[in-house]
Amino acid sequence: xxxxxxxxxxxxxxxxxxxxxxxxxxxxxxxxxxxxxxxxxxxxxxxxxxxxxxxxxxxxxxxxxxxxxxxxxxxxxxxxxxxxxxxxxxxxxxxxxxxxxxxxxxxxxxxxxxxxxxxxxxxxxxxxxxxxxxxxxxxxxxxxxxxxxxxxxxxxxxxxxxxxxxxxxxxxxxxxxxxxxxxxxxxxxxxxxxxxxxxxxxxxxxxxxxxxxxxxxxxxxxx
Amino acid sequence: xxxxxxxxxxxxxxxxxxxxxxxxxxxxxxxxxxxxxxxxxxxxxxxxxxxxxxxxxxxxxxxxxxxxxxxxxxxxxxxxxxxxxxxxxxxxxxxxxxxxxxxxxxxxxxxxxxxxxxxxxxxxxxxxxxxxxxxxxxxxxxxxxxxxxxxxxxxxxxxxxxxxxxxxxxxxxxxxxxxxxxxxxxxxxxxxxxxxxxxxxxxxxxxxxxxxxxxxxxxxxxxxxxxxxxxxxxxxxxxxxxxxxxxxxxxxxxxxxxxxxxxxxxxxxxxxxxxxxxxxxxxxxxxxxxxxxxxxxxxxxxxxxxxxxxxxxxxxxxxxxxxxxxxxxxxxxxxxxxxxxxxxxxxxxxxxxxxxxxxx
Numbered sequence: 001x002x003x004x005x006x007x008x009x010x011x012x013x014x015x016x017x018x019x020x021x022x023x024x025x026x027x028x029x030x031x032x033x034x035x036x037x038x039x040x041x042x043x044x045x046x047x048x049x050x051x052x053x054x055x056x057x058x059x060x061x062x063x064x065x066x067x068x069x070x071x072x073x074x075x076x077x078x079x080x081x082x083x084x085x086x087x088x089x090x091x092x093x094x095x096x097x098x099x100x101x102x103x104x105x106x107x108x109x110x111x112x113x114x115x116x117x118x119x120x121x122x123x124x125x126x127x128x129x130x131x132x133x134x135x136x137x138x139x140x141x142x143x144x145x146x147x148x149x150x151x152x153x154x155x156x157x158x159x160x161x162x163x164x165x166x167x168x169x170x171x172x173x174x175x176x177x178x179x180x181x182x183x184x185x186x187x188x189x190x191x192x193x194x195x196x197x198x199x200x201x202x203x204x205x206x207x208x209x210x211x212x213x214x215x216x217x218x219x220x221x222x223x
Numbered sequence: 224x225x226x227x228x229x230x231x232x233x234x235x236x237x238x239x240x241x242x243x244x245x246x247x248x249x250x251x252x253x254x255x256x257x258x259x260x261x262x263x264x265x266x267x268x269x270x271x272x273x274x275x276x277x278x279x280x281x282x283x284x285x286x287x288x289x290x291x292x293x294x295x296x297x298x299x300x301x302x303x304x305x306x307x308x309x310x311x312x313x314x315x316x317x318x319x320x321x322x323x324x325x326x327x328x329x330x331x332x333x334x335x336x337x338x339x340x341x342x343x344x345x346x347x348x349x350x351x352x353x354x355x356x357x358x359x360x361x362x363x364x365x366x367x368x369x370x371x372x373x374x375x376x377x378x379x380x381x382x383x384x385x386x387x388x389x390x391x392x393x394x395x396x397x398x399x400x401x402x403x404x405x406x407x408x409x410x411x412x413x414x415x416x417x418x419x420x421x422x423x424x425x426x427x428x429x430x431x432x433x434x435x436x437x438x439x440x441x442x443x444x445x446x447x448x449x450x451x452x453x454x455x456x457x458x459x460x461x462x463x464x465x466x467x468x469x470x471x472x473x474x475x476x477x478x479x480x481x482x483x484x485x486x487x488x489x490x491x492x493x494x495x496x497x498x499x500x501x502x503x504x505x506x507x508x509x510x511x512x513x514x515x516x517x518x519x520x521x522x523x524x525x526x527x528x529x530x531x532x533x534x535x536x537x538x539x540x541x542x543x544x545x546x547x548x549x550x551x552x553x554x555x556x557x558x559x560x561x562x563x564x565x566x567x568x569x570x571x572x573x574x575x576x577x578x579x580x581x582x583x
Contacts, residue, residue, distance in 0.1 A: 120478070
């Protein structure tokens, strides 16, 4: 989990890894500088789910999910993608979109749209999934649903997720490791319990976060 | 055809969740090819001199197979006047339409096309400068205007996109169209200035602003054909990438598209094709704007289907527009750009209204 206050540089870090903004230095993946990779090679390794997603024109859900297979058939003459159809079907099934496969993207709700883009990333079948506030702008039901889908996706060995979250409760519930950032710097990294200590959180957020969380939780305990 | 279109649109709007997409099968291609063929023959038959369907088919068939053509057939009119014109119109209509489809896909802007974005005006300015200054290539009388038209088309596109980006970093529909309209007005002023000072060439220059296929020859047909085959093949090859742009440039990059390279290739290809069309026929507005929308309503937004459908629909539309231009006020010939603008402006408003209604 990648956590920190607004302006800490979380989204910037994610965009840098996704090669969306120029940077100095190098980003290594299994000792290889990812800057030397072609976009399609990078996409086969890393999948990104952005905060806000939308589609121009009335593409169907299946067509948008199918776009996730682009990197697997990229090339001047568009190589063959034998696994493609199977991966798309699996992604649609995992995200509960099989019945909506022929629906127009323009008619979906925000939660459904986010699910489609999650299915697209699943169809892409990367090794690492980068999520930029995946539950942002979604109601509680969809938040829970999205994270449980990601947890399900993680069950296959050799996969990892790096997710930006504002909600520290979500980070603690679903994350195993964390990076705590502030003003573009890494303050702490490691297992969640070692990173999200009261002192670290006080330093980064400038407030007693544990006290704040207890106060919020007590609102529900009174009911 | 129109009632089928309207029925399809109504059904689609009623049952929004499930797309009822028409199948674009080989049979559909065949039907469209037959429709195009018949429209072409119709356009050759109708004019200030009426020629029968059988005479037209006989003349063309015999000319292709180098057989003698009967004396009673007006072969000069068919083979030297109408046939090259019809072929140019088909090729230009198809070319402008697929350029519009590609630009609408690349920029995620349903109102993008050569005319709304000032690209056609820029190309016309380039061609006009070539004619006014006498810039030509050796052995290729209209090569100079063609080269400058392509260069100015590309330059206009880059300038408009850069200005739009400076104004509004999200490159919204509104800002691109606004900059495009302002740019078109600016270019029109420059063109008027050139026409004013180039009095010897006034008649030949003024057609660039209104569009005309009058007097086209087979050399121009060959060049337009070559440009359409080459550029059309490139645009079709990039259908998956054009589809990917529908989810935004960032997401397209995330799924593996080399966004900068693809954008550059498509913009250059579109500029070349629009430049060639404008250098031959002047500014023909709204074809690239309207016909991709018609095609999208029939076959959906997937560019693998959309580009061929746009090609056919653009060709048929421009053929009918040229027929109207030649015959409505016969013997006076209207500039084809006037006909497409009259029809296109109304269609533009309807599409704009429907687009906003669907999105809201």
